[in-house]
Amino acid sequence: MKRIVILGGGESGAGSAILAQAKGFDVFLSDSGVLQDKYKQELSGKNILFEEKGHTESLILSADEIIKSPGIPEEAPLIVAAKSKNIPIISEIEFAGRYTDAKKICITGSNGKTTTTSLIYHILKSAGLNVGLGGNIGQSFARQVAANNYDYYVLELSSFQLDNMYDFKADIAILLNITPDHLDRYDHDMQKYIDAKMRIVRNQTLADAFIYWGEDPIVTKEVVKLQPKATLYSFTEFKKEGVAGYSDNHKLYIRTPKSVFEMEQDLLALTGTHNLYNSLAAGITAKLLDITDEKLRLSLSDFKGVEHRLEKVASVKGIQFVNDSKATNVNSCWYALKSMKSKVVLILGGKDKGNDYTEIEELVMSKVHALVFLGVDNSKLHKFFDGKVTEIEDAGSMEEAVNKAYKLANDGDAVLLSPCCASFDLFKSYEDRGDQFKFWVRKL
Known part of the structure; x- marks a missing residue:
């Protein structure tokens, strides 16, 4: 045996x-x-x-x-x-993949994968398909293959899950973006991390689809280099030649071989440019699976979003508290700051994964008037941000961080928890970090 x-x-x-x-x-x-x-x-x-x-x-x-x-x-x-x-x-994904004939829709990317995975699952489930949600989210893929008989699986896959995947094949592979992350696990070699992400197209054939952000400099370069065998569908912010998904004149468009779908951008449940990309990737997937325009429109407009991802917690005396604990890398924080309409008190810090904060420097200087560093060791943050923002405080617990941020904030500000870092120095997980943030905000 x-x-x-x-x-x-x-x-x-x-x-x-x-x-x-x-x-x-x-x-x-x-x-x-x-x-x-x-x-x-x-x-x-x-x-x-x-x-x-x-x-x-x-x-x-x-x-x-x-x-x-x-x-x-x-x-x-x-x-x-x-x-x-x-x-x-x-990997568990490789193992479980051997025992199911279900169609597998697999999503990876440095940022946005949980939101996109959850949105695609919401669309397929709302359309009445027999679908499971797994991978890096919810119940494990293997557990569901053992217990259920789904026709479709929507799987969020991290680079670590892709690393030990060999014969597994995605029917629809989605790559949202590639920015530096987890470099501590890849010998601080960006190409090794890129190679792990690109495993999402492994074993795909012309009958399969590869959906990707057509403006990501790294992804587009890799597509030229690897020449994936899958049928390619790219999405961009604005209309370009040969692109499957884009926005134009306040509308979102999705063009697949069988149809053209359009929808008013104002009706999308998810706001911000990064969420436009997530909605486009999900929309292309839905149309490739023959979801009707009516059902897709409804799902894109009634999706509730993901916990710990730009989640509005409460407004206290005119100060809006936003939980973005899922921002465990610098690029996630960049998107969060980009979507902020008001001045910000930013809570940063945790277990550094080889971060380079220059990516958010400009946004911090233009939007953030106070920083709270929440971590066991904040020396790297101080070294980078000292002198660039007038008010900087350190906190050793979430209670302290929330109270300090509240005192630093003015009427009309947002207090944003978008840490750029892993949570394992002070918390069990990013969920635990976000839950504690919400708990202490509600105590104010």
């Missing part, structure tokens, strides 16, 4: 274990940390063997195949040891 070992016991690992057992494999799960109670109960209930708080090397290196959690880096000692023994190492 083939032995499958799963490294990492979060949602991705637990889902992989359940699917591997359902397919009749000998399964063992190992995590160096502590498993959440819900996963322990689930694994025990299904008699799946697991260990936590450490790895037993002999049990792991006896695997025929290893499914690696996206969070584990390639240079982890166990991964290096497994590679030296030629044990195949794959």
